[in-house]
Amino acid sequence: MSLDKDWDSIRPDRSRAADAGMGILRLTLLFGSAAVALALIATPLLDSQMRSQSSRDGLDTMSTGSIGHRDTYTLRRSVLQPQPSSICVIRANGTRSGDC
Structure with a gap:
């Protein structure tokens, strides 16, 4: 100290x-x-x-979201389509619907 x-x-x-x-x-x-x-x-x-x-x-x-597993499909959009909002839906069996 x-x-x-x-x-x-x-x-x-x-x-x-x-x-x-x-x-x-x-x-x-x-x-x-x-x-x-x-x-x-x-x-x-x-x-x-x-x-x-x-x-x-x-x-x-x-x-995000969820879709039931009953149906499988693909959504396609293309810049070559006449409308920008055109969507082509291709189902698992090959059928197409929408603006394909």
Whole structure:
């Protein structure tokens, strides 16, 4: 203990530097926790705004679905057809329907 007191008598600014380091650490932790809290609050709000905006634009976010296994078929579209929305349906037995 006497060595610490001797060092403090020689360099009294040592404790101030340690206190400043702790102050910076506390400030960093404060702003870091504030950033995490803001991210946890802002993410659901922004998500709900994006969903409402996409529903107003008529954008369907459904990307997967299921079809019964009773019938197998292939859908074909071609840029060579007169209408861009033309679809050709080819069934498993080879019959074609639609704009083939």
